[in-house]
Amino acid sequence: MTTVTSSTRTQVAIVGGGPAGLMLSHLLHVAGIESVVLDHRTYDEIATTHRAGILERDSVRLLVDSGASDRVLTDGHEHQGIDLRFGGESHRIDFQKYVGASCWLYPQTEVFIDLHAARTRDAGDLRYGISGAEVHEVGASSTGPRVTYLDPEGARHEVTAELVVGADGSRSICRDLVEPRTQYFREYPFAWFGVLVEAPTSAPELIYTRGEQGFALISQRTADVQRMYFQCDPSENPADWSDDRIWEQLQGRVAGPDGFRLNEGPVIDKSVLPFRSFVQTPMRHGRLLLAGDAAHTVPPTGAKGLNLALADVRVLAEVIERTVSKGEAEALDTYTDRALARVWKAQHFSYWMTTMLHQLPESTPFDERRQLGELATLVASEAGKTYLAEGYTGWPDRG
Ligand code: PHB
Numbered sequence: 304m305t306t307v308t309s310s311t312r313t314q315v316a317i318v319g320g321g322p323a324g325l326m327l328s329h330l331l332h333v334a335g336i337e338s339v340v341l342d343h344r345t346y347d348e349i350a351t352t353h354r355a356g357i358l359e360r361d362s363v364r365l366l367v368d369s370g371a372s373d374r375v376l377t378d379g380h381e382h383q384g385i386d387l388r389f390g391g392e393s394h395r396i397d398f399q400k401y402v403g404a405s406c407w408l409y410p411q412t413e414v415f416i417d418l419h420a421a422r423t424r425d426a427g428d429l430r431y432g433i434s435g436a437e438v439h440e441v442g443a444s445s446t447g448p449r450v451t452y453l454d455p456e457g458a459r460h461e462v463t464a465e466l467v468v469g470a471d472g473s474r475s476i477c478r479d480l481v482e483p484r485t486q487y488f489r490e491y492p493f494a495w496f497g498v499l500v501e502a503p504t505s506a507p508e509l510i511y512t513r514g515e516q517g518f519a520l521i522s523q524r525t526a527d528v529q530r531m532y533f534q535c536d537p538s539e540n541p542a543d544w545s546d547d548r549i550w551e552q553l554q555g556r557v558a559g560p561d562g563f564r565l566n567e568g569p570v571i572d573k574s575v576l577p578f579r580s581f582v583q584t585p586m587r588h589g590r591l592l593l594a595g596d597a598a599h600t601v602p603p604t605g606a607k608g609l610n611l612a613l614a615d616v617r618v619l620a621e622v623i624e625r626t627v628s629k630g631e632a633e634a635l636d637t638y639t640d641r642a643l644a645r646v647w648k649a650q651h652f653s654y655w656m657t658t659m660l661h662q663l664p665e666s667t668p669f670d671e672r673r674q675l676g677e678l679a680t681l682v683a684s685e686a687g688k689t690y691l692a693e694g695y696t697g698w699p700d701r702g
C-alpha cells in the first residue's frame with residue numbers, strides 16, 4: 304500500500320462535492336464548523352453535467368439567506384405557475400393564487416457554480432479529481448472515522464474527522480456502510496429523452512403535457528437555449544435521433560386544436576435519463592450520515608431531486624451543529640426521521656406527477672381515459688390545484 308503523504312484533521316469529512324456536499328460545507332462554515340470536501344469528479348465535469356432546473360421557494364431562501372448566492376435572484380427566473388396540457392388544451396396552475404409561493408428556474412449547474420464560488424471565497428478545503436476514496440471506522444463505537452484517497456498525482460492522503468457525510472450521489476460508496484439497511488425501489492418502464500436546443504422560448508412558463516404518444520416537458524434555460532424532454536423507451540440510443548425526428552416527437556406531443564407550436568432550432572445536446580424511485584433507511588450509521596441522492600432518488604417529474612438534497616442538508620447542518628458545537632450527541636438520532644418525512648412526501652409527489660402524465664406500455668383504453676379523468680378533476684378543482692401548487696413549490700419545513 305502507498306504510504307500516506309498527508310493527514311488532515313477536520314470536524315466533518317464530506318464525501319461528494321456536488322450541490323448537497325458544498326451546501327453542507329457552506330452552512331457548517333457559517334456555524335463555525337470546519338469541513339473537508341472530497342469528490343472523484345473534477346470541477347468541470349460537475350459544472351457541465353445537465354440536471355434539472357427548478358428550485359422550490361425554500362431552496363431559494365436557503366441559497367440567499369445563507370449568503371451562498373445572490374445570482375439566483377438576478378439571473379434566475381421566478382415562475383408563478385406551470386401549464387398542465389392534455390387533450391391538446393393548456394390549463395394554468397397559478398402558484399401565487401393557490402399557495403402564495405413561486406419557484407425559480409435556475410439550473411443545478413448554476414447552483415453548483417455559486418456554491419463552489421462561495422466556498423472558495425471563504426477558503427474552504429475542496430479536493431476534486433481524487434480517486435479510490437474509502438471510508439473507515441464509522442461504526443457506533445468508533446471514535447475516529449477516516450477517509451483515505453489518492454490525489455490526481457496518485458499520492459495517498461488521509462482525512463480524520465468527528466463525522467463523515469456521504470453526499471456522494473446515486474452511485475454512493477457511503478450508503479453501503481450503513482448496517483443494517485433497508486432499501487425501497489421502484490422501476491418505471493420508460494425514460495426521458497432530454498435535449499438542449501438553440502431556440503427562443505416557446506411559452507412563458509413550463510409546460511407539462513400528456514400527449515397521445517406520451518409525456519413531454521417544455522422547460523427553459525436562457526432566452527436563446529431551451530431544455531425539453533419527452534418520454535421514451537429506456538433502450539433508446541440518442542445517436543439514432545436526428546433533429547427532425549426529435550422535433551416531430553416534441554411537436555406531436557404538444558399539438559392541439561389551439562394550434563400551439565414550439566419554436567424550433569438546432570439540438571445541441573441529447574441524452575436518455577433513467578427513471579427510478581429509491582430510498583435507503585436509516586440515513587445515519589454511527590458517525591456516518593447520508594444526504595441527497597446517496598440516500599434517495601426520485602424520478603425527474605416535478606424536479607424534486609436537488610430540492611430534497613438541499614432540504615436534507617438544512618436539517619443535517621442543524622443536527623451536526625448541535626452535536627459538534629453543543630455536545631448534544633442525541634441530535635444525530637433525530638436526523639433519519641426528520642429527513643425521511645420530507646423524502647416520502649417528495650417520493651409520492653414525483654410518483655404521482657409521473658404516473659398521471661406518462662403512458663405505460665401496457666395501458667389499456669380504460670387506463671388512458673381514467674388518466675384524462677384524473678387530470679380533468681385536478682384542473683377543475685381548487686383543492687386539486689392547491690395540492691399540486693403546494694407540492695411543486697415545496698412544503699414548508701416545520702423543523
Ligand atoms: C428542467 O428544467 O430540467 C426540469 C424542469 C422541471 C422538471 C424536470 C426538469 O420537472
